[in-house]
Amino acid sequence: MNEGNAALLKVESEKRDTAVVLRAEGEVDSYTVELLREKLSEAFGAGLPVVLDLSDVEFFASVGLSALVEYHLRGEERGTPFRLVSPRGSVLRALKATTLTETLELYLDVDAALHA
Template identity: 50%
Template sequence: MGTEQAGTAENETITGSQEVRDEAVLVTVKGEVDVATAPRLRGWLEQAFAAKKASVVLDLTGVEFFGSVGLAILVEFHGRGELEGVELRTVAPARAVAGPLYLTTLDKVLKLYPDTAGALTAS
């Protein structure tokens, strides 16, 4: 069962949903990740980590813009996952997200997947 959470401010252009699956929490984000919307992304990840599952799958397939604040959040939760024993798996097939990840070489640090199915079934 998923929960849909949408931005409510006039300038907020992000939506997200969360679904608990076996040993993973799937967080799906659509829209733009920038300074204005980053608190929503951080909040969704906080909720996902609070579920205490083995992994959190962050599906960014529907993200059209991914600013540096998004990169910082990924690094933050990757580190938190290492401390708490939760693997953060990021689905980032779109250029809007994959481009910044590869440009900053975060692809060498983060667990990246081309699709949600692969991220959910990875071991």
């Protein structure tokens, strides 16, 4: 992956006592989804609930939806909660269009997701 593509997506990870919080910012597409997958894989390795904050994601392609479903299923297999925070705009439209809003756990903010 060249750095130009990586600059389109930034994912920060913060380990807390009760969960691993990931904050994604930018665009999730076929060029950047591997970064999201890497960070999700690391987060799930901690054995704590995983909270993915999507409030600063401006574009979310279908490969991103695939990654969310993959890690939702991984979480169910391991008994590890996977919670999404504040999907809006194109992210929320994509989740609604695919009815993933009925499958994935969605929260308005990180605090709500942490205390779920």
